[in-house]
Amino acid sequence: MARTPMWRRYARFLGADIRADLNDELRFHLDAKVEDLIAQGWNPEEARREAERQFGDLRQVIATGIRIGKERERRMRQRDYWGGWIQDARHILRGLRRDALFTALALAVLALGIGANTAVFSIVNSVLLRPLSYAHEARLVALEEIIPQLTYMAPVLPVNARHFLEWRQQAKTLEDCALLDASERNLTGAGEPERVMGSRVTTNLFGVLGVKAQAGRTFQEEDGEEKVALIGDSLWRRRFGASPSVVGSTIAIDSIPHTVAGILPPDYRDPFEPSVEIYVPWVPRDTNWAWAGDHNYSAVARLRREVAAPDAVAELNVIQEQIATRFESGVGHLDLAIRVTPLQDHMVSNSRIVLLTLMGAVAMVLLIACLNLGNLMFIRSLARTREVAVRRALGASAGRILRTNFLEGLMLSSAGAALGLFFAGALVRAFHAWQPPGLARVNEVSLDGTAFGFAVVLSVLSALLFTAMPALHHWRQDPQKGLRATGRSLTEGREGLRSREFLVGAEAGMSAALLIVAGLLVHSSLRLAGVERGYDATSVFTAGASLPNTRYPDAPERQRFWEQVVSALEEQPVVIAAGVVSKLPLKGEASTDVVSAEGDQRPIAERPILSYRAVSPGYFQAMGIPLVSGRIMHSADQPRQTAVLSARAAERTWPGQDPLGKRFRRGNPNESPYEVVGIVGDVRTQGLETEPSPIVYVPLWPRSPASVSFALRTRADPMQAARLLREAVAKVDTEVPLADIQTMASIESASTAKRRFLMNLVLAFAVAALGMAALGIYGVLAWSTGRRTGEIGIRLALGASAGEVRAMVLRQGMRPVLWGLIVGVAAAFGAGTLLSSLLFEVSAHDMPTYALVVAVTLITALAACWIPAHRASRIRPIEALRYE
């Protein structure tokens, strides 16, 4: 066989032509056979006919041949195609290894960016998006009551038990509804006495939620008010060592023995009070409950399958109206309405905006990082201009070049995402350990398949984003220019100018916007820290205690107990003051009741409803609450009922008058009236952010609370203080446990923890964003002035001064920054209203913050631009022009 002739090789370029090949091959065979026949003595025509006859059915053969040939071609094309990808990938890997520094930087940035975003997303997903772990969760709703006349105190009220019974009986749109009442209980027996959060619930609760016990059973209707209990998984593990024999055993709740009927599953959480660990059954009977007041319970309901929420609202509102007319005769006219919220919304609503803000912030950080990376890749790709031009000249399509570009980006971002997932896992673990308070469903946060998918999507998007710049450049580039041998001309530097300016402007704008948000949050926190609390938290220690009903059934016994503990504390020389209070400041509302001033003829419904606190006389000094006028009540006042009002309470009850000496009654008309003997300063009750509520301080008689908090002002250190408290309580009764020993200061910081959590994170992201933007601005400007060395040299040679050159470079750098700032500030301005719920006493358009952020961004950008500008001014024209 001779070597393949040249013409045949070139024909390959025209692409395989299977049919022609087949024809050629078979024709050759035919001709060869004819020649043989002729050689054997046949004459040419007959030879040809005989040859064709012997050949048989050509068509069939050709068809088979075409089929086989096409298959082969297809397989070869596939191999070429994938081979092309693999070839590209290997080439890219080599290039990345060469630019190890760039690769390391890119991987680090991507890992951090994608990892942080994935972590925040998995938090958002677990808390906001993932459905609750109850069955039928889409139909579960939380019920709350609204009394329009009382919205000054509370826009929504908890549920009244009598109203609940009415709904359960009458509402057809509800499949079932359950009532819950959470309160702290003492757990004794089998270990240290412990204070746990318990809840009494109607027996149908777990049916409504669709929850099954992991061991034993949940409540049934027959349980009625039997002494049975359900315990939560974490309590089971913590106190009973996850021993299966707990089911059926006896535990003492508030000194009353209960049998454990079952253990709740590990992923179960109480829908209203996440810290509840024990449930006891409850049967609210109609006759026991008042029609008005006493809004102290939570209710959850399941809608019927075909029913939409608005229908339920309509029906329940009708029932509410009927109820309102029922108690009008006794109490006066009050409107009653219902609020129905999907249970998931109810649980997470206050976390929603926090989490979404975080997502936005961290996404912006990634965006800036990708833009910076894009710029780096663009610079890198410029170095390969000639290589790309050669490839294009040799026939690579523009699509192939883009594909290679994108593949590089994808490889980087996937590797970065893989690393980032580890980082995200660590962040989620840290989040669990930290347990930021006030965020719902914290324990459900985990990195799951959705988060993984999110990371994949993010890596593809970032790859697209940061390969866009070099890709566009290569796309628009004329291959001729790239091939030209001269390399750099003296006035180069314009490629991708617009993209770079956009990059600088976008980064400046985004970091400014993020800084503004951070600044507003910081300003809010500062305002909050400086707010007038009404008490003095220095050196104040607190602890909680509650007395079991079995051993302290009467009020006088409880009063004696508290007073004895307080005296025991006051005996200590290191104690400055000690007292008890039914609920500490910042811990929310406690019991509210009517204040019926003597001589007030209005119907009960129109009389003020205020917060009541039962206190011992030493409380005010212990808490540092100032006395404004009159005196504090004293145990010597007994049996007279003397009370102290906060300034606002006095103003609300007797506006414009002097309240000292006036008398009032509580809601219970059978109780004797109280006499006001003093006015004290207002104290914030709900949290530092809410205005102080009006409070009526009543003494420990005639009603003495079963559970109180101690307030201790002492010079001792925390360990000593804790010991003092425990010993004082133990001295009176060793079986009463003390719980929650903490300083008032830590209660304060816990109440602001959620705000500080958000502020710290957003601030961190904003600073990171600003830093990266500064690096990006510096990088872009430094590089572009580097390319313009020749041009600058010419300018200098033609008489421009160093200062003029510097100014020119600065102008070039700062112009896009200014544009970006304008857009960023405008965007923050527009988005301000969305964030106003996060701010405290700070307007979303707070001028000082905006001004400060603009200044900081400008200065940072200026500093970033200064170095290249300065270097440009120092260029020596001779060297620049010689640089060829």
Added chain:
Amino acid sequence: MKKTPLELIRGTLDVLILKALVWGPLHGYAITSLIRRQTDDALLVEEGTLYPALWRLEGKELVEAEWGLSENNRKAKFYRLTPQGRQHLHRETEIWDAYAAAVAKVLHATRPPLPEER
């Protein structure tokens, strides 16, 4: 003179082609010619079966094809054995030998086999 051509079993054509190529690359016509001559005109391979077999062998990468010029300067497609083809040929030859020997034992037996031992 034409002898009655024997019917070829499909698999044997493949191995005959492979063996034919052992002596060097050949085009399709030369392969049939070689087989005809080597079997003393006993096996006449038809074009309709030869080329599909050749193409399938090419697909399985037991032979590879290349265009070239024949002895009289005509464009022809030459086939050549690949290393895998060579291995395949050796394996198939062994199998064929074993098969043929077994068949021959039965066909050329002069007496029936002894009964099997229990």
